[in-house]
Amino acid sequence: MYLNTHTYYSLRYGTISPKTLVKQALKFEVTAMVLTDINTTSAHLEFVQLALKTGIKPIIGVDFRNGAQQQFIIIAKNNNGLEHLNNYLSKILHSSKTSIPNRAKFLPDTYVIYPFEKNISNLKDNEFIGVKPSNLNHLKLSKWQLQQHKLVVLKTVSFQHKKDFNTHRLLRAIDNNTLLSKLPVTEQGEETDIMQPEHKIKKTYQEFPTLIQNTQNILDTCFIDFNFSKDSPKNQTSYTNNKELDFKLLRKLAYDGLSYRYPKIGKRVFTRLEKELEIIKQKQFVSYFLINWKILKYARSKQYYYVGRGSGANSIVAYLLRITDVDPVELDLYFERFINLYRTNPPDFDLDFSWRDRDDIMNYIFKTFKNTSLIAVYNTFKYKASVRELGKVFGLPKEEIDKLTTNNFNPNQLDHLSKLTLIYSKYIQGFPNYLGIHPGGILISEKPIHYYTATYLPPKGFSTAMFDMVVAEDIGLYKFDILSQRGLGKIREAVDIVKYNHPTHPTIDIHNIKRFKEDSKIKNILKNAKAIGCFYVESPAMRMLLKKLQVDNYLGLVAASSVIRPGVAKSGMMREYIKRYRNPEKRKEAHPILLEIMPETFGVMVYQEDVIKVAHYFGRLSLGEADMLRRGMSGKFRSKDEFLKVKYQFFENCKVSGHSFELTSEIWRQIESFAGYAFAKGHSASYAVESYQSLFLKAYYPLEYLVATLNNFGGFYQPEYYVHEARMHGAIIHPPNINKAQYQNYIEGQHIYLGFMMLHAFEAKNAERIVKERSKNGAFLDLDDFIDRVAISLEQIAILIKVNAFKFTKRNKRELLWEAHMKVHKVCLEENTVTLFKSEKITYKTPELTSSTLEDAFDELQYIGFTLSSPFSLLKTPLKQSLFAHNLVNYTGQLVTVYGYYVTVKKTITSKKELMYFGTFIDAKGDHIDTVHFPPSAKKYPLKGRGIYQITGKVTEEFDCINIDVHQLEKLAIIQDPRYAEPSKTT
Structure with missing residues (x-):
């Protein structure tokens, strides 16, 4: 009898999780029900999966509302109807006008239910009027009394119980940005919108058996079927529309790549290549490789820099297709970590692009592949957000809300409203608050995305599915990761800067990693931990680790990239690794079996592969169980039961193998410490490749590289520190200069001119005007010339004067400020216009004023954020x-x-x-x-x-x-x- 139920994905309205909704239905012996969340399909697939497991027949629909005002409900009869429903909702959500119309558009294979209060006439065959329990008395006197064949039971479920209604009202007040006391009744549901046994509903409607029968007919004629099997991924299954051609193309591309990657090809390479190709074909991952290859072929055509990370670096096919730059043969990477016959989900490539290039890559993917969308993430109410929002709803003063959010209060001294704020904040913590976008996940589906879900259009402008990565994986839809990274932007821009600052130097081949690995300058930087600004190796922790290890080679850096991760440190094995790395005698302390399994890391687990090897060879787990352990460590499945089963099996196997309980417990402790942190070796190797690219630039072109670092918003440190580093490498730093500065930072020889982007409160449009005017009509002669040619307000020109942007005039800046106040209007209303004759300027006698270098330092602190002179010069003593x-x-x-x-x-x-x-x-x-x-x-x-x-x-x-x-x-x-x-x- 339930045609209108809500979960808490009816954002800031519903209060029940999908799991709880299904549990309640089971408790009340409901055999079929319709989930109709408000203007969303976020919970649909999870609900279907949960309902099927409990024997409840799941049916899907959408409750279309404007605010809390119900317009109509559309219920899908079958999968075809659901696709039409998703198309319809998506069209509304993609529109700039998100208002829901009064009448629903006709959609094949759907039912439409209008609320009784609406004055609807001329109902189509698939349209009905929903009668709530509160409408029954009105029904007896209405025109519908004689048209009961068009009426159905409309018992809404939004809350678990009447107390839950209070939470609902608070959520509605948050949604309406109003005090609870001022929340209109029209913006609330009814207190009776709770679930009850079906026999009670039938009793309520016993005078109208036709309504009960009509409702049952809808429940009986609807059927949704989703294949949740992961054995057949739902991603685009073919690249060329022919699987045989796909495989031939993959093989050709791989063999074509041999000459580029391996000048000398040995039997080991051929053997591994054929093995990988066979497994890729067997596991039906051919199209996945080809789609990634296609994306990166486009990136290379646009000269975009990218890095293929993740366990994909364990594949020689990925290396040959230039998806990654990591040689798995050189590093002896474990291919089974990437793909094995037990693995059901496709392998994953994390493709990193510069933040400048990523949007174009996304555009290309959406244009090239038909069934494409981004993935949503559910941004939930966290403690601070829930307390702050509820505090406003209860009308608490800001000072009180600040105390509650920072836990800066005495519980015994709180008033009633503050206590309520804390109580209800616990209720709504974890509730979805709004839909966000996954940082890089893209779906490329075989079937239309709307076969599964509706989509919405965030500000970025890319269609986004209304479910998250976990739900997508549950039906076998696996994401492609297109990520953004500042480090690549630095590398690309540094190469460009070198071209104009050193036009006679040979072109840099930034992909010549083999040369970089042997470079003595790079070895020296690594060994002495002088890698400030370089990707992944510049932080204080990494700087100290490199110094402790005295790393000067690629393999050492690959290990360091993983050793620095919290898992290794937490287990206590970082220190042990350093000891064994520096002192060969200490390596003898490793357990013989562990040393045999991991000779390269001296018996210390450093990579995810090491954990799998230990689980397989020491704990005697099968490869399938070991892969389950890997997923458990990565947090990639929601249930802990599988992980606990593997743990039990590990201990049992070790006991049978004769290992002591103490040793087994210690090894397991180390394994557990990796949870969520361990890197795959290929992932570390990918990081190390990018580190080497940035190390090369830092070694040979430090100033150009540091300018690029500043232009790409730094790295681990604040901009001040990169300016300091440039000065340590011989740079002469200049504040923004109206005749030299660009919007970004700019270098000429050893001279670095800070860009207008470095100025706080200086408007980008003014920077653009200055650069445009200077490019068109030449350098500015003096302040008067500048005022003549650039439309700019007094406040903005004052910033330029204070940071010495007019230093070339050799006039004191206090005099310039005085003059600017006389000559510049307070507010610039329009662009300056070119006149035939130059108007004569009024001249003022400027008083004699002075300023000091200390005054310059404080102006720099205010407008740049740091002083360009030594901060030690500002000490009082x-x-x-x-x-x-x-x-x-x-x-x-x-x-x-x-x-x-x-x-x-x-x-x-x-x-x-x-x-x-x-x-x-x-x-x-x-x-x-x-x-x-x-x-x-x-x-x-x-x-x-x-x-x-x-x-x-x-x-x-x-x-x-x-x-x-x-x-x-x-x-x-x-x-x-x-x-x-x-x-x-x-x-």
Whole structure:
């Protein structure tokens, strides 16, 4: 009897999860029901799967509403009707006018139900009027009393119980952005919209048996059938529309790639290639490879840089098709980690592009492949968001809401409304709040996307399915990952910058990784951890790891890329790996079986493949069970039951093999610590390839590379630090200059001119005007000439003057400011127009004014965010120091005091739930000082943001890495801002 049920995917309306809805139906012995979420199909497939498992007949529809106002319900009779329904809803959602019409469009194989309150006439054969229990008294006196063949039972379900109705009202208030007390009744459901046994519903409608029969007829004639088997993926099954031709093309492309990848081809390469091709064909993944190849062929034609990451790097076919740049033969990568006969889901390639190129790649995919969409993600109510939204609904003041969101309150002192806010925030936590977009997932389906779901159109403009990755995989629809990465943007732009800054240099082949692996300069940078700005190897943690390992080769960097991951560190094996890497004698401490399984990593599990090998050879798990373990570690399935079964089997097998319980427990502890963190070796190798590309550019063209880094919004650090690094490499840094600056940062020889993009509060349109005018009519002569030629407000020109953009005029900037105030209108209303005769400028006698370099520094702090001079020059009391970062190695074990400018900090929570820090500073000479702030020190001497600190602590050394264990910390005072000092004090 249920034709109108909602889950909490009826956003900010429903309160029941799909699982709970099905459980309730089972409890009340409901045998068939229709899920009709409001203007969405997000829960459809999950609902069908859950219902089928419990023996309930699932039927699908959509409740079309404007706000809470029900317009009509459309129910799909079958899969064809569902596709039409999804098309119809999608058309509405893709429109800029999302208002639902009063009458539904005719759709084949569907039923339409209008609410009783609507004055609808001339019903079509498939259209009915829904009668709620609250409508029954009105029905007896209405025209429909004589047309009961067009009436059905409309018992809505939106809540679990009457108490749940309160949560619903709060969600409606959030949706309407209003106080709960002001929420209109028309924006709410009815308190009785809860599920009850069917016999009670039939009793309610017992005077109208025709309605009951009509409702039952709809339930009986509807049938939805989805194949949830993963043995037959639902992705596009053929690239050429002929599977045999697909395989011939794949084989041809692979063999064509041999000459490019392997100048000398051995038997090992041919054997592996044939093995892979056979398995790819057997598992029906041929089209998946060809589609990826097609996308990347287009990328290369546009000279876009990309990286193929993930376990796909384990495949020689992927390497030959140039999907990846990792040689699996060189690295002895485990192909079965990528594809094996037990694997049901397709392999995955994570394709990274520059953020500048990714949208064009997406456009190409949508134009080239027919049944394409993005995947949604469900953005749910988190603690802070739910408290903040509910606090506003209850009318709490902002100060009170801030206390609640930061847990800065005494529970015993909270008033009634604050307590309600916290109580109901727990109820709605985890509820879907709105649909977002998966960061890179694209579906390319064999059947139309609307066969499965409706789509909506986010601001990006790409059609997006209304379900997430997990639901898509449940029906065998697997995503293609098209991701965006700043690192690739840096590499591409750096190569372009080198071309114009060094026009006589030979063209860089950035893909010549084999040359980079042997380059002595790159080896030196790696070994000495001088890789600031370089992809994945620039963070303080990675810098220290490289120094400890003394890595100077590709294989070492591949291992380091995975060793740095939290799983290895958490298991305690990072330290063990370093010891064994540096000291061959320590390798003998490894368990013989583990050392035999993983000789390359000295018996330490570093990669996902290592975990699989240990599970297979040490724990005697089958490859299928080992792959299940891999999925469990990656968090790629929702149920923990499978993982627990594998764990039990692992312990049982080890017991039979004669391993002690203590040893088995320790090995399992290490395995578990990898959960969600471990890298596949091919993934690490892919990262290392990109690292080598950036290392090459940093080694030979450091300034050009750092300019590209700044233009692509940095990396691990703030822009200030990359400017500092450029200066350490000999750059001469200039503030934005109206005759040199572009919107982005610009380099000429050793001179780097910061771009207008670096200026806070400076409008991009003004930067565009300046560059356009200068390109068209030449350099600006002086302030007057600039004012004549560029339409700009006083506030905006003041920013340029204060950061010395007119320094070339050799006039004091205070004089220029005074003059600008006399000559520039407060607000620029229109573009300057060209006149035949130049009007004579009014000249003013400028008073004699002065400014200082210290004043420049404070202007730079305000408008650029950092000073272009040394921050140490701003100290109130100049330093008298003789101990610097490079001296610390001579003071191991001693208590010292040094001075450092704050760069970054990493906060972490200890096993005792206490806060501690790892800090990075630079001294007055520009070298690193690394600090450790244990909980007592972190609590007593907290870091207070950017500035110069006096650091007192004990110098420690581990594997050639110097740190200071901080005992005391003090932030030093800087001089008074001279811009606000008395004129007589300014020099």
